[in-house]
Amino acid sequence: MKLHLSAPSNTLLQNNIQITGSKSESNRSLLLQALYSNISIENLSNSDDAEVMQKGLKIENGVVDIHHAGTAMRFLTSYFASQEGKEVTLTGSQRMTERPVKVLVEALQELGAEITYEKNEGYPPIRIKGKKLNESKVSLPANISSQYISSLLLTAPSLKNGLELELVGKITSVPYIKMTLALLSQIGVENSFEGNTIKVSPKANVANINLVVESDWSSASYYYSIVALSDVGSEITLSAYKSSSLQGDSVLQELYTEFGVETQFVGNTVVLRKVEMPKEQKVEFDLSNAPDIAQTIAVTCFGLGMECHLTGLHTLKIKETDRLEALHTELSKLGASISVTDKDLTLNVSNTLNVDVAIDTYNDHRMAMAFAPLALKTPLFVNDAEVVSKSYPDFWRDLEKLGFISKSV
Structure with a gap:
């Protein structure tokens, strides 16, 4: 048109x-809701990105096509990597296959994830075989997109030992990291952000809560x-x-x-x-x-x-x-x-x-x-x-x- x-x-x-x-708050809230089913959400974004995220989270096995949604690509990579028994191929538009995911994939592999590239190394599509991630310490460059960082933090409370994430260098997009941590705090997940180290405690269950998206x-x-x-x-x-x-x-x-x-x-x-x-x-x-x-x-x-x-x-x-x-x-x-x-x-x-x-x-x-x-x-x-x-x-x-x-x- x-x-x-x-x-x-x-x-x-x-x-x-x-x-x-907010698309950013909506996608974070949707991932947390997938981990803890007793979370409800109000004022959810009506954007394509939020719709793609919702559909992707419901898939157990097969192809997950997130089209142009970069946030969904990054968030779902960590989500599926940590979901034992789920096996998916995560892909998207032509532009999405040109957007790097290597730094996130390598961090997840350090935690024990099983992820392989279907075509070009470092780029989608990627094949993910979900499993329990028992490692709890990893590092990322601090100047990368905050979506890589938030992807790991959002999944962290569902991991057996939680997560200790070290950011190497000067941190950018701090507000988006703080948004993620604030949402974790809202659902009762203990976390800390001191210097360049972020810690998220494991939490098996959360109390019933309604998240209202600004x-x-x-x-x-x-x-x-x-x-x-x-x-x-x-x-x-x-x-x-x-x-x-x-x-x-x-x-x-x-x-x-x-x-x-x-x-x-x-x-x-x-x-x-x-x-x-x-x-x-x-x-x-x-x-x-x-x-x-x-x-x-x-x-x-x-x-x-x-x-x-x-x-x-x-x-x-x-x-x-x-x-x-x-x-x-x-x-x-x-x-x-x-x-x-x-x-x-x-x-x-x-x-x-x-x-x-x-x-x-x-x-x-x-x-x-x-x-x-x-x-x-x-x-x-x-x-x-x-x-x-x-x-x-x-x-x-x-x-x-x-x-x-x-x-x-």
Whole structure:
């Protein structure tokens, strides 16, 4: 599906949007529910990724196809490796077969797992024969995607001796690790995170508990961008959110003050207001702990005619696409002056803003949603717009509530 997207007739925006549960929290909660059947979950994400995770967890033997869902690939690798009697082949899309899993597979093998590669070493598809994992100590590089780390931590309480995980080097994406540990604490699993060592105690059973998933802050980022690019006085209310969030992307509250956006919590809602135009013409952010909002911020800066230098982006190379190169290509089409390395992005001020550019999305939901707010500045096309279903199926419908005009072409 190709969409043509243009601005509302009135760019003084006012509306309320209900956002589905966090994909990150949902997938973690689903894995814990698979380990402990007396856990119930509210406000589960309606994303493709959460649906794939649910289906995958129900399979006992055979092929588990997780399509584009990188989180599911990593989480299910540890889950199936620790489930005695289950035997599966874990595979996915063409892009998924290019995304490395070797560091996680080797860690699990150290714990006693039986995992083999079906095609290329270090990459899916992988064959997993579940068994009891009796070893309890392992190490991982600290600068890898937090999903590898969380994968091991989530499975850890079901292991006979728990887990002691040493992270070697400088740790990145700490909020996502803390989210995982906080969920373990909620269900009564003892854990500690001191220095570079994480310990998770074994737990055979947990008490009945209902986990309520907070709405997704990554999804909220697109509304921060919309408010930043709209007129002073615009106000969008999002629900349901907590002022003390487990999600790393909640740092949006602080970062977007640089773009004149104020955040206020009212009950279980968060109110975003455009209170002023940006005071500075350049921002510098280290996004090591929140790399998923890099695309949104880069597009916001371009739309506002601001410079930006974003660092801590090394994990973006192995996402649904190489997000740094994708940003370089698509922003350049629009007229941006941009450069990227393997871990940072620099956007210079450009006076060019091309009209009706077709944005390619590369099977990446965040490319589609990050570029959508730019319709406030220039009409554009979005190729393969249905890719948003990976994390936010209602996105285009919700934009229409704000007055955006979208037409299939």
